[in-house]
Amino acid sequence: MTIFPNILITGTPGTGKTTIAKKVCELVPEYSVISVGALVKEHGFHTGRDEELDTFVLDEDPLLDFMEPMMSKGGIIVDHHDPVIFPERWFELIYVIRCDSTEVHWDRLEARKYHSFKIQQNVEAEIHGIISDEAHESYNPKIIFELLNTTEGHLERNVVEISRELRGIVIERKEEDEIMDKEEEDALKPRKKQAYDK
Numbered sequence: 001m002t003i004f005p006n007i008l009i010t011g012t013p014g015t016g017k018t019t020i021a022k023k024v025c026e027l028v029p030e031y032s033v034i035s036v037g038a039l040v041k042e043h044g045f046h047t048g049r050d051e052e053l054d055t056f057v058l059d060e061d062p063l064l065d066f067m068e069p070m071m072s073k074g075g076i077i078v079d080h081h082d083p084v085i086f087p088e089r090w091f092e093l094i095y096v097i098r099c100d101s102t103e104v105h106w107d108r109l110e111a112r113k114y115h116s117f118k119i120q121q122n123v124e125a126e127i128h129g130i131i132s133d134e135a136h137e138s139y140n141p142k143i144i145f146e147l148l149n150t151t152e153g154h155l156e157r158n159v160v161e162i163s164r165e166l167r168g169i170v171i172e173r174k175e176e177d178e179i180m181d182k183e184e185e186d187a188l189k190p191r192k193k194q195a196y197d198k
């Protein structure tokens with residue numbers, strides 16, 4: 001069975017990671033998405049709430065242990081705002097989703113009923129490019145791509161770009177595996193007796 005490389009979609013909360021990841025998976029059936037925030041809530045991979053930041057405090061080890069078997073099967077898009085918690089070996093490709101309008105970003109977070117301190121923190125983090133910096137410190141910059149995702153037009157373009165990239169990888173990996181299967185098959189075939197006419 002062909003193993004497709006895992007990718008990470010990261011970025012400040014509210015930049016559009018989950019929206020993009022889900023749309024890409026609809027277009028590339030070989031891939032499925034793990035939204036880490038949802039997994040944490042569903043399975044309780046946290047040690048409680050940080051009331052000041054209004055967020056769950058991750059319990060990283062059980063979370064990563066839980067994800068490992070899924071990651072080793074491949075074909076996973078991990079969707080999470082914190083790029084530093086994962087093993088570097090998990091990903092062949094990283095997308096950092098960006099929003100360059102404070103107003104747009106603020107409105108998206110406000111629509112989620114976040115309190116203003118949390119909104120401000122996230123908006124400032126995005127202005128300073130903190131997640132992008134963290135991604136660059138944690139992974140080879142050659143595999144990191146930043147995508148602006150402020151308007152609906154950006155969204156469409158980003159989904160097309162990531163889907164196109166993943167489809168290319170899927171085709172390439174399938175072809176490589178077919179060649180390898182064929183070589184293995186040929187190696188197992190009984191060799192034809194060679195006739196020597198002397």
Ligand SMILES: Nc1ncnc2c1ncn2[C@@H]1O[C@H](COP(=O)(O)OP(=O)(O)OP(=O)(O)O)[C@@H](O)[C@H]1O
Pocket residue numbers: 011012013014015016017018019020037080081108149150151152153154155156
């Ligand atoms: N390019 C875009 N144009 C307009 N709205 C968008 C765009 N991308 C995302 N949105 C909207 O912004 C909101 C936040 O998007 P989304 O939930 O995907 O962000 P996220 O990065 O996954 O956030 P979190 O890290 O908190 O899970 C959603 O209401 C989504 O519909």
Ligand SMILES: [Mg+2]
Pocket residue numbers: 017018019035037079
């Ligand atoms: Mg999300």
